[in-house]
Amino acid sequence: MESPSRGGVFSEGTDSRVEQFAESISFDRRLYRHDIRGSKAHAQMLASEGLISNDEAEQICTALDEIEKQLDADELPLRIELEDIHMHIEQALIERLGDVGRKLHTGRSRNDQVSTDFRMWVRDALDDIDRLLLELQQAFLSRCDADADVILPAYTHLQRAQPVLAPHYWLAYIEKFERDRQRIKDCRKRVNQCSLGVAAVAGTSIAIDRNATAKSLDFEGMTANSLDTSSDRDFVLESAFVLGVIATHLSGWAEEWILWSTVEFGFIKSPHAFCTGSSIMPQKVNPDVLELTRGKSARVLGNLQTLMVLVKGLPLAYNRDLQEDKPPLFDSFDTIQACLQLAAPLVAGAELQRERISASIEEGYLDATSLMEFMIRKGMPQRRAHHLVGAIVGEAMRRRVTLSDLPLEVMQEHAPELDASVREVLGSKQAVEAFVSEGSTSPKRVAQQVAIWKERLS
Structure with missing residues (x-):
C-alpha cells in the first residue's frame, strides 16, 4: 500500500524496527479532530484560490467528515507504518478519493500541518484549564460568607505570625489562580497564531491564501517567518511553564491543607469522599487527593524541564526531535486537568473545625x-x-x-x-x-x- 510520506527516491522499505521507533500515532491520535478541521479549511482555501475545484473540495470535506466519525467510534485501523495521525487521515482520504485526496497536501507540509494542529489543540486545552480554574476560584469564594467570622493564624516560616480572617485566606488563593488565568490568556495570544501555509521551511511557490485559512480556523493572526515557524516550539514551552506555575499553586494549597488536617493542627476536615483509609490502621482518614495533587506537581515541573532540554540545542529549522514535544505537554495538561477537577469540590466540601481553631487562636x-x-x-x-x-x-x-x-x-x-x-x-x-x-x-x-x-x- 502506498504511503504518502515515502517518495520514489527510496530504494527499499522502512525497517520495521525504525517504524516502531519513529511512530507517534500512540500519542498524537488525540489531534485528529484538529487535523481534520485544519485540512477542511485548507481544502476550502485551495478551492477559493482555484487550485482545486469546488467539487473536489466538497468531496474532500465530506470524506474527512466520514473519517472523523470513524475515529470518534474507534473504527479506523491505526498502523505503525503510517507513523502519525496526520498520515493516517491522509491515507484514509486517498483510499476513498484517489487523486482527489492526493491534492489536499498542495501548498503545505507535515511541518506546518503538525504545528497548526498542535496549536489548535493547545488553544482548546488552555481554555479548558481556564474554565476549571474559574470553578476553583468560585469554590473558594463560596466559602467566604459562611466563614466570615472565623479567625485563623497566618504563618511565616511556618510559625504563627498574625491573625487573619478565613475569607482573607480564601481570597489569597483566588488571587493566585487569577494570575494563572491571566498567564493563560497571555500565553494563548502567542499560541493562537496560524502556522499553516509556511510549508516545510521556506514557504511555497503556490499562490495560497494563508490569511483566509487563519481566519477560518479562528486564529488571531499568522506566523511571519517560515524558518522560525518550522522550528518554533515556544508556544509549547510557555504553555508548559504556565501549567508548572499552576502546579506549584495547587501543591502549596494541598500541603497547607494536609497540615491543617492533622491532629496537631486540627483546622480542617476534608470530605470523606476525597480521602482513603489504611489497610492496617482502622482509625486513619488519609488526605490522598491532596497528597497526590502535591505529588503530581512534580510530573508537571519535570515535563517543563524535559521540553526545555529538548529544544535547547536544535538548529533551524524543523528537526524530528520535535516529535517528542507532545507526550510531556499532553501529560501536563492531563495532570493539571485531573487535579483541578477534584480541587473545586474538595474546597467546597471541606469543613473548618471552628471549635479547635477558636480554642487555639x-x-x-x-x-x-x-x-x-x-x-x-x-x-x-x-x-x-x-x-x-x-x-x-x-x-x-x-x-x-x-x-x-x-x-x-x-x-x-x-x-x-x-x-x-x-x-x-x-x-x-x-x-x-x-x-x-x-x-x-x-x-x-x-x-x-x-x-x-x-x-x-x-
Missing part, C-alpha cells in the same frame, strides 16, 4: 505586632516599640498568659506610656479589627474584596 501571641503598631500610633519610634513589645511578650511567656491577660501594670513596667486603651488591640479579634491598609485582613477591606470577586466571577 490566642496561642502564639498573634497580637504582638498590633501592640507594636499601637505604640507607633502613639508616637513611639518603631525600633523602640519593637524592642519593648518583645520584652512584654517575654514576660507573658514566663507567666504563661496571653497579652490580653497580662496586667496593665506589668506592661507599664516595660512601657510606661501604655494605658487602658491598649486593650483595644489585644486579642486576635481586636487585632484583626485594627487593620486598615488596602490588601489587609481588615474586615472592611475583606468584605470589599469579596464583593469585587463576586462580581468578577459571576
